[in-house]
Amino acid sequence: MKSQHIFLVGPMGAGKTTIGKHLAGLLGTAFIDVDSEIEARAGADIQWIFDMEGEAGFRERESKVLIDLVADKQPKVIATGGGIILSGDNRGILQSSGLVVYLSATFEQLVERTKRDKTRPLLQVDDREAVIKQLIETRSPLYHQVADLVFPSGSTQPLKLAKKLAEAVSAL
Numbered sequence: 001m002k003s004q005h006i007f008l009v010g011p012m013g014a015g016k017t018t019i020g021k022h023l024a025g026l027l028g029t030a031f032i033d034v035d036s037e038i039e040a041r042a043g044a045d046i047q048w049i050f051d052m053e054g055e056a057g058f059r060e061r062e063s064k065v066l067i068d069l070v071a072d073k074q075p076k077v078i079a080t081g082g083g084i085i086l087s088g089d090n091r092g093i094l095q096s097s098g099l100v101v102y103l104s105a106t107f108e109q110l111v112e113r114t115k116r117d118k119t120r121p122l123l124q125v126d127d128r129e130a131v132i133k134q135l136i137e138t139r140s141p142l143y144h145q146v147a148d149l150v151f152p153s154g155s156t157q158p159l160k161l162a163k164k165l166a167e168a169v170s171a172l
């Protein structure tokens, strides 16, 4: 394996948190979700942060959490938020601090998995499908750019998927 941390990147609804928890259990490492860490530090949820500080404020918090997480060298599985790759600095940190797995999913899968979402500020719009489509277009190249491994999150059960992913990362 390349080095200590395993970062899961990919769009909202790709299954980063669910698969990441299973993966950490299988590998015997800690699991951290960047969004949860941001919320714990702020003492508020992501919607509140977007409302009060805008997306820019949220992105600052996201970058700060990433910097702090990689400073601790204890190996971890880290589920990131879908937009973490927007910053070039963040992309550099991801690439130099561990193994980056792009959990990919099709447009249809993302629409299905996020259709009841009420917590992601970017998706609280009339035309959710248009937003998802646009985010895929703009962000896919960035996910590919940082990824050591592209892993389709597909429709299989998360635990099965995590087992396959654990084998794949162990072989790298």
Ligand code: S3P
Residues within 6 Å of the ligand: 010, 011, 012, 013, 016, 035, 046, 080, 081, 082, 083, 084, 119, 120, 121, 122
């Ligand atoms: C975002 C994704 C979310 C969260 C925030 C912004 C994005 O994380 O960080 O709502 O820009 O794609 P998940 O990908 O874990 O849903």
